[in-house]
Amino acid sequence: MRASQLFLPTLRTDPADADAVSHKLLVRGGFIRQLAAGVWTYLPLGWRVHEKVVQIIREEMNAIGGQEFRAPLLTPAELWKASGRYDIPEVFHLEDRNGREYVLPMTHEETFAFHARELQSYKQLPQIWYHFGVKERDEPRPRAGLIRVREFIMKDAYSFDRDESTLDVSYEKHREAYERIFARAGLETYFVEAEVGIMGGSASDDFLAPAEAGENELVTCENGDYAADAEIARGAPSPPDFPAPLPAPELVATPDAKTIEAVSAQLGIDPRATIKAMPMVTGDRVVLALVRGDDRLNEERLTGALGGTAVRPAEDEEIRATFGADGGSIGPVDVQVEVIADRGITPGPYVVGANRDGWHLRGVEPGRDFEPRYAEIRQVKPGDACPICGGRLSIQPAIEVGHIFKLGTRYPNAIGARFLDEDGTEKPIVMGSYGIGPGRMMAAAIEQHHDDRGITWPRTIAPFDVHVVSLDAGNAEIKAAAEAVEAELSGSYEILLDDRDLRPGEKFADADLIGCPVRITVGRKTLEDGAVDVRPRATGDEVRVALSAVGGTVAEIL
């Protein structure tokens, strides 16, 4: 490919509205352009990368017996009404001229379950079907370039099995295929248990790629034996320095101390030996959620502990009416509401609010002075102990690049996908669903592979293998030499030849920005030596190589 003929609108400065590294570099490098919030066009360079990612996914899906489909975007609303997903706020709805209703799917469970109705016998199972399809989601807040978008291409796969045990086999095949896909694309990822979410199913796991701009929080153990999404991660808090126990709670004045920090400072007490009491409203009742003073409440977990009903923090008036005090002085002793305590609140004497403005109680012992229901409702935090080995946990942002689900029979039941089993009974097909976002993989790859000059693509997904920079400035001899290098290498590699009439500095800057793994410079100086300069993008270690040895040198690097 000749750069002079390529639409490659690189930018000298970061776009004003970009924040994430991958967002800036994708736009600056001429890979993508924005059309609307969360809606992006892939330019030729970006599409090359996307298609390389797609091809890796395709090869690994085919390797586990996947069969590629191509399913439509436009989908009859009836299918989504049947599955119960029609009213999800993220779903785009539309009508045709006759008033028939359609949705623009966010994933294709309904569509594939519909076609799975033609699977009639256990003899036809299992099946793995997949496609690369456009997904539409009315995201409330798109952000960070390709990381959270409203329209994107996803590889979604669906497995159809006789029962849960063969579903486990299909699931494991996908897990292994996904590990290979991410490894081939040069991505560091972690396989972690994830929330099943509102769409049901028996299990779900994420693949998280550590990245500054990520939206998920990845919890990992320093000893490498534990990784989890912070939403469901387990971690043990460090033990508090308890003061001496008291025979009974003792009232202490804490004027103007409304926060744990203020209270513990005023009383000279380890914040870990205090209890934070959070009045929460669920349905039409108030509950009191307790976490240790240094911990934070995880509302999703509290919701889970309450059997799935939504919770919200109580309003000031509700707090006053229920406890007779302000939020800063609330405690669990002698209250009339249900008390749910985090399991991190181990036995010992704590400082708690006295339900009286400006006063706390010290020496309060759970079990003696109040009787809570225990549940895991705290948020994991850095420094917690690993549930496997006790090592220190750390937390880092990460991008969810893949998500796999054991769905069970929900969609087959709703859509009517049944088969006749060996024993002659009709059963619903057991389904799994498996998604990967190539665009997110691109963003994650950049987040993980860049420097201050630009992208350092993994070779497998780079737009080109070799970037030949011709410093000919109209000199026919240099131009011919650069073209000869291109011709020689093009049999084995994909080459971008920068034949543009630009200054050397601009060409080098663009090469660094675009990030092809090898740069070859052909100029007057190199030709005087009968050579070219070969520079791996990642290391920047440039070597002068005789023209006759270029192929060998490139082969060593790639």
Add this chain to the structure above:
RNA sequence: CGGGGCGUGGCGCAGCCUGGUAGCGCGCUCGCUUUGGGAGCGAGAAGUCGCCGGUUCGAAUCCGGCCGCCCCGACCA
């Protein structure tokens, strides 16, 4: 949806407070010089100042409404 910020040639920005000729850098076009890390000189092209309405002799600037985009939160198959 709540909070914050922004909208001015292709890109990045100033001008707005204190109303009156729309400006800077980069990019773009042409010419000459230059050519190993984003060149120099000269000559040019290019902007409904997001949209609608109001105030005013006069609005990029003041007022009202709306739209769009970014960030934080909520939300998130």
